[in-house]
Amino acid sequence: MIGEIDIAGVFVSPLLLCLVIAFFARLLATRLLDQFGIYRFVWQRPLFDLALFFLFLWLAFAGLRIITA
Numbered sequence: 298m299i300g301e302i303d304i305a306g307v308f309v310s311p312l313l314l315c316l317v318i319a320f321f322a323r324l325l326a327t328r329l330l331d332q333f334g335i336y337r338f339v340w341q342r343p344l345f346d347l348a349l350f351f352l353f354l355w356l357a358f359a360g361l362r363i364i365t366a
Contacts, residue, residue: 302314311358311361314357314361315354315357315358315361316354318353318357319350319351319353319354319356319357320350322353322356322357323346323349323350323353326349326353327346327349
């Protein structure tokens, strides 16, 4: 189980930290996918972006679990 994370004396929930990481990773991925024209092949862009966000959220949790283990 992952407990609170201490950042400069402030305890932060791991969920909040992972949500912020996933949000900015999705923004970066969205810009790259748009720039390379990958979105032409996507049928439902909002649904794809949501799935991409949850993928990055899972990766952030997995990475946090590996780092704290």
